[in-house]
Amino acid sequence: MYETGNDEKAVWTILNSWELHYMVVERFNLAEHYGLKGRKRADLLNEFRKNFGLKRNKEEMFFVYFKDADSRLAVQIVEFVLEKADSVFNAFKTRQARQASAYLQSRLDSCKHVLDSLVSDFVKFQVVNDVYESSMQFDATIKYLSGLQNIREEVDLELNFEKLDRGESSKRYQELLKRMMGVNSAFAGTLNGMLSDIGIIKLQKSPQF
Incomplete structure (x- = not known):
């Protein structure tokens, strides 16, 4: 052995x-x-x-x-x-992997909460100070997208583990699949400028690309 x-x-x-x-x-x-x-x-x-x-x-x-x-x-x-x-x-x-998965999910939820708070604070700053500085918006957009990408990669990791462990028909796999669809939708929406009303710019129109 x-x-x-x-x-x-x-x-x-x-x-x-x-x-x-x-x-x-x-x-x-x-x-x-x-x-x-x-x-x-x-x-x-x-x-x-x-x-x-x-x-x-x-x-x-x-x-x-x-x-x-x-x-x-x-x-x-x-x-x-x-x-x-x-x-x-x-x-x-298997038990060890599930515990790690649960810990990872709690970290994901915590990171998402922090990310949402940062975006909210950024929007409030712009509104209060009437500031819409392009480089600041660009940096905020990149950070927001980076956060989404990290979440997407971690959910993908959990999806693969769940598929191997209990298969695609498990309730957990379906929940993760919905979460992945939500993250992909948010990612695509950001790239297409759907969050422009809160200062997140459409990257295809950015002069820095």
Whole structure:
């Protein structure tokens, strides 16, 4: 089993967890196999761990082994351990990705709020001071479009993850798709001058392009 980067500790912890080890004890009825029926869980785990091993080999891979007089049983146990560890690790990574996605969404919402506030403050400044300076409008437009582009890229990232995780028919995917359509609409509208009434200029008419 390979291990890379920050996943190493997670894989090591899963493979050495008492929960996984006790699943093996119960699945293969090792209490009867070791002649320890009726003994405490700790005794069964200790007996199992005398024969179970986890090492890192020269190829920087985890090497899992189990010793038993019944070689067929030993192979079955190793296969079971790897299968369950892989399942638990995949669930861990999926949960981790969803947490990252939720954090990203909160950051997106926060950035959008700040961006909207900046645009609003800019408009108020222009109205109060009767100032419509072209370079200021141009800079504000670029910042506004940059913010939209950042949001578009981050929503696209979430869309791709959701598509791989739960497919295009999931409720979350459809919500993200609507958000992407909204961002694209705002982007196109800005380029076409639909926000000119609040000081956001139509870039195609800007002398700086």
